Amino acid sequence: MKPIAKNVALALSFFICLSFFPIINTAVTNPLLTETCQKVKNKNLCTSSLGAEHATQDAKDVAALALIAINVASNHGVNTSVYIKKQLLDGKILEPTTEQNFEDCSENFEDAMQELDDALAVTLSRDFKQVKIELESAIDDADTCISVLNPKAGKDKELYEQTNRFRQLVSNAYDIANILAPN
Numbered sequence: 001m002k003p004i005a006k007n008v009a010l011a012l013s014f015f016i017c018l019s020f021f022p023i024i025n026t027a028v029t030n031p032l033l034t035e036t037c038q039k040v041k042n043k044n045l046c047t048s049s050l051g052a053e054h055a056t057q058d059a060k061d062v063a064a065l066a067l068i069a070i071n072v073a074s075n076h077g078v079n080t081s082v083y084i085k086k087q088l089l090d091g092k093i094l095e096p097t098t099e100q101n102f103e104d105c106s107e108n109f110e111d112a113m114q115e116l117d118d119a120l121a122v123t124l125s126r127d128f129k130q131v132k133i134e135l136e137s138a139i140d141d142a143d144t145c146i147s148v149l150n151p152k153a154g155k156d157k158e159l160y161e162q163t164n165r166f167r168q169l170v171s172n173a174y175d176i177a178n179i180l181a182p183n
Helices: 003-026 033-038 042-050 054-060 062-089 098-122 128-147 155-180
Strands: none
Touching: 033 042, 033 062, 033 155, 042 062, 042 155, 054 062, 062 098, 062 128, 062 155, 098 128, 098 155, 128 155
């Protein structure tokens, strides 16, 4: 066999082996995750966001999933807060209305992050009614931020999309907490 043909055959064999790798490496989804995410409003986001967390594979009960869901929302909230602060400190001049919107949302996210921290602590004490109260407050903070943003223009649109996703993640955490403490 010619050297070029050997290299092509070797490369082809390598790519064929790689094509089977996802089949071999597919993780088994925790049935508790599937069952729980069927009970929330944002089912696909629930499955994808919680399924991406390694800890979900070891979750033994819905309370563990609630803790993971709050943590996922909190991580997204931190990233959004960093985005807001970066935009405000970047030195690029924002329009006065946009700058005020970002400042207002920054305060909303500070409050929401505190409420998520409180929700994490209360989840550990298994007071799920209080968890729901904390999560409702975080949802209200997200709604307040969303209400001042223009979902169709520039920097406002980016923040609107991030805040809306944050709201959905917190809503999923709330729905999971609601399984543990209905009404």
